[in-house]
Amino acid sequence: MAYELLRKIAGASLPMTLSSQADIERLRILRDAGYVKADLPPEGAPSASAVVIALTPLGRTAMRYFGGG
Numbered sequence: 001m002a003y004e005l006l007r008k009i010a011g012a013s014l015p016m017t018l019s020s021q022a023d024i025e026r027l028r029i030l031r032d033a034g035y036v037k038a039d040l041p042p043e044g045a046p047s048a049s050a051v052v053i054a055l056t057p058l059g060r061t062a063m064r065y066f067g068g069g
Contacts, residue, residue, distance in 0.1 A: 002026040003066060006035055009052050016066040024050045035059035046054050 005026040009016060018024055027050050028043075030036045036059055041048030055063075 002029040006030055006059060009010040009036060010055055014052055014054060017049050035062055
């Protein structure tokens with residue numbers, strides 16, 4: 001679930017690299033929602049990685065709203 005990844009990002013030191021395709025797709029959802037700033041590979045790119053640069057203020061608000069921080 002994308003929210004669990006958001007929680008993981010909120011507790012991590014950034015930048016954070018993700019290489020699992022499932023995590024990259026969840027990260028794409030979070031980035032599109034405005035919760036994180038991230039560099040993502042093109043959709044469908046095989047064996048690529050993504051880098052989470054920052055948790056946005058909106059992402060921090062979401063964490064508080066959902067009880068994660």
